[in-house]
Amino acid sequence: MNNKKILLLIFCLSVVMTLIWFRKGLLFATAEEGMPFYSPERSAQLFGSLWVDDGTGYSSPALITQFPLMLILKYMNLVISNVMGQAIVFALLIFSGIAGTYLLVESLVRDKKISLISALFYFFNLYAMSQVWVRALFGAMFTWAYLPVFLFLFIKSLKEKRWIWIFLFLFSSLIYSYSYSYLASILVLWVPAGLWVVFCIVTEKKNKERRRLFAKSLILLAVWIIINFWWLYPYLVLSTKAYSAITTPSLSFESLKAVSGNFPLQEILQLKQKFFFNSESNKDLPWGTFYESALTRIITWGGFAIVFWGWIKSMKRKYWMFFTTLLFVGLFISKGTNPPFGFEFFKVAFEGLPFLAILRNSYEKFGLVFLLPYSIFFAYGIVEISARITRPINKFIFLGMVSLAFFGYLVLPLWIGSVFPDYYFVSVPSYYEELSEFLNKDTSDGRVLMAPMLPSHGVRYSWGYRGDEPSRYLFDKTIISRYSNSKYYSEIYSGLIDAFSSKSPNLEGILTKANVKYIVLNYDIDWEAVGAVSPEFFKSVLEGRNSIRPVGKFGNLEAFEYIGNKNFSFIESLGKGAPSLVYKKLSASHYKISAMDSKGDFKLIFKQTFDDYWEAFVENEKIDRHYVIYDYANAWDIDQKGDFEINIKYNVRPWD
Known part of the structure; x- marks a missing residue:
């Protein structure tokens, strides 16, 4: 069989797997990334800049890498649904992983059997x-x-x-x-x-x-x-600040040490991890005790035996040393602080190279480097064993049993779709779109505060969703909906929680500072499960305040408008000589402002989270006096009279 036919078969397999997974026609949305595929247009808008206009704003250099895909999907959504677009991405990912492995191995070993078995094992x-x-x-x-x-x-x-x-x-x-x-x-x-x-x-x-x-x-x-x-x-430029805000070398090391107990050497050699394959470590496994049976353990250890046999018998092969080096480097890093020498290596590595904090869950992060040569040696082992079987019928039976055991039974959840719990796939109720359309009629820059307010970033909804709070994807307006580790953002969010909790008379003042115009009560949230306060409590705080009025119910969403602030804009001026301001948002990281009739000496206030990289320029001259105001926002002191132009930029990349 030539390469074209093999690649076609791999493509067909990828489509079949995707159809199995997406058979209910629902959107895959869960865990830390939430639902960026719900509205690729919104996601492209969020991730098209270094500054993410979510909450009161924050920088996240990693998120900008998602922009190209979301831009492509944005235009695909003009002709296909978001679910179809996501399913196509999944099919292409599966095809890429399997076909890429086949082409890689075939280009080195020049053996189609070894290449195809390696490729299939890399997925299954x-x-x-x-x-x-x-x-x-x-x-x-x-x-x-x-x-x-x-x-x-x-x-x-x-x-x-x-x-x-x-x-x-x-x-x-x-x-x-x-x-x-x-x-x-x-x-x-x-x-x-x-x-x-x-x-x-x-x-x-x-x-x-x-x-x-x-x-x-x-x-x-x-x-x-x-x-x-x-x-x-x-x-x-930004990674040091981003990581120092959430971790330190010692905390990263302690985190790695804690999780390393889930993947001791004997687990890694079977490509397993206790948290996913041991019911005592995780009571909510979708496959229960399936992987604790004698048969599955025989198969997984049998797989390692095949890999070991393939490693031994392929020693004379040209690229054996490369595959072996890759295997042992991948194994050593993946096992974390487990012996031998894991504790000592990572202790020194994290202290000397803080960047390596990205490996604080080493098996998850680096295990692919172990998996790739493991797959190749598995293929070597299968081919070496089958070569010793002389009768064609016996060879056929052997290969059939191996395929059934490793590519079928052992990964049965992949074939029947139970690899994903039911809550991984969701259908967003239509009233979220109805509320979004209502909010979009308001052309001001007023933010939307979602309640119940969350003690962290995770949430559960009654319609099945579990994962990172997804409101930034569900609505086009700027949403304050979850806690963040960003220093100043966390302070304004915590301040809002405290104001609601204590029914503070200063609540309106904090809403004004945060530029909040709407408060949305979400009755879909399982507030007890996430440790929040009920939406009824938030409603009791809002009712009876003259500056807050109800504006409508949209399914399980109830919207209130804060009318105590006359100017819902991200940019304002304060002081006796303050000018009138008209501004245009060129992007999330660049605002152009026309200042008119300034009498001189005023404060320019910019209601995005304070960051040293925000810079203000008056007629191309940088304003040096930059400080925090309203506990989270940016302010500059400007002494300029008359009419002039101001540019506010998030100045990280020199070419922006």
Whole structure:
């Protein structure tokens, strides 16, 4: 069978798996990423800038990498539904992971049987099932799909003299840019690539060829950095501040040490993790005790035995050392602080390189580097065993039993769709869109506060959704709906919670500072499950206040309008000499303001979360006096008379 037919079969398999998973026609939305596929247009608007206009605003350098996909889906949504668009993405991801592995292995070992078995195992295994699909993180899915493609194109770019391979290698970074939102992907992709370069240089006998390989690999890395500079640069600039706000090297190490107990060496060798395959560690497993049966344990340990046999019997193969190095590097990093030497290695690594905090769940983040060579050695083992079976019928029976055991029974949840709990797929009630349309009629910049207010960012809805609070995707208006670790944002959110909890007479003052115009009570929220206060309590606080009036009910959503503020704008001026202001939002990170009839000496207030990278320019001259006002917002002191122009920019990238 030629490669085209094999790739066609892989494509058909990808479509079948997607149809099984999306058979109910619902949107896949859960976990930390929420529902960005609900409205790709809204998601593209949110992630098209370094400054995310959510809540009172925050910077997130990783989120901008999601923009290319959401922009594509935005235009696809003109002709197909959001569910169809998402299903197409899933099918292409599955195809990419399987086909990419096939092409990678076939280009190295020149054996279609080994290549196809490796490719199938890369998808049909317990690691991919639990760490990629069940975790429901789109960044992890993209990284799983991109790793074999990335390595295939990188190797081709080094080996071949045709420029098309370099173009495809660089272009793929844009197509798979969503994977970079999963920051560990940088290591997952480039550690194997680096090991390949080392392998080639060590095994190459000609010094001239060694120098060529080394130089070309450096050029590829440099050009990759340039191509990806649009997200790499802000990440490098902002990452230290972003990570220091939520963790420290010691906290990252303690976190890794705590989770490492879930994946001791014996679990990793079976591609398992206690949390997903041990009912004592997780009572809510969708497959119950299925993976604790004697049969499944025999199969998983049998799989490792096949891998070990393949590793032994392929020692004389040309690329055995590369695959072996990749396997053991992946295993060592993936096992976290488990022995041998895991505790000592990560203790030093986290202290010396805080960037490595992205590995604080090492098995989840880096396990793909272990899985890829594991799949290849599994294929070697199967082919070596089948080669020892002389009778064709016995060989057929053996391969059939192996396929049934490893690609069928062991990953049965993938085939029947139970890999995803029912709440992973949702249908958003129509009254959310009705409320959004109502709010969109208001052209002011007033924010919308969602209640009950949450003590964290997770939420449960009565219509099935569980995951990160999704209101930023459900409504076009700027929404304050969840707690954030962002320093000043968290303070204004906590202040609002305290004001409601104490029924403070100063509630209106905080609403004014936060630029809140509407309060929406959401009766769909399972407020007890998330540790919040009931919507009825919030309603009791709102009722009876002259400055707040009900404006309508939309299904289980009830909207109130705060009318105590005359000017719902993100930008205002204070002081005796304050000018009149008219502003235009050019993007989430750039506002242009026309100041008229200034008498001089006034405060310019910008109601986005304070950040040192917000800068104000009067006629291209930067205003130096920048400070916090209203406990969260930005303010500048300006002494300028007459009419003039002011630009406020989130100035991270020099070219913005």
